[in-house]
Amino acid sequence: MSQSARSNGFGRVLVVVYGVLAIAATGRSLVQIVRDFDAAPLAYSLSAAAALVYILATVALLKRGAGWRRVAVATIGFELVGVLAVGVLSLTAPELFGHPSVWSWFGMGYGFIPLILPIVGLWWVLRGSERNNNAH
Secondary structure, eight states: OOHHHHHSHHHHHHHHHHHHHHHHHHHHHHHHHHHHGGGOHHHHHHHHHHHHHHHHHHHHHHSOSHHHHHHHHHHHHHHHHHHHHHHHHHHHOGGGTSSOOTTGGGGGGGTTHHHHHHHHHHHHHHHHHHHHHHHO
16 A cells, blocks of 8 residues: 555544544553552553554554555454454453453443454555555
């Protein structure tokens, strides 16, 4: 996917949404960890991990090249697995968490954006990869 495809239209919206979620998850996790880490260490650690994933995904979506595309796919794939696993566990074993994380209940606290975003992100990145492969 070319840099222009990422910086215009839908690609720009995707990067902005990832950036906003990165800021929101980072802020939330920092406040949770500083204020009351002992109350829910797993949930708050997962929120911090989600924040790091969103930051790396945002950077990977902005950068050019096959290496960054692989980072984007790996990061967004990890995000999808994480939100699905934490979503299921938060419903089936809520006692593990103590408090909600970004990915609890499939991202319900964030309007389910954490569930939808990696599906859309993977589609976008892989769609661009296919387009680039067909052009060569």
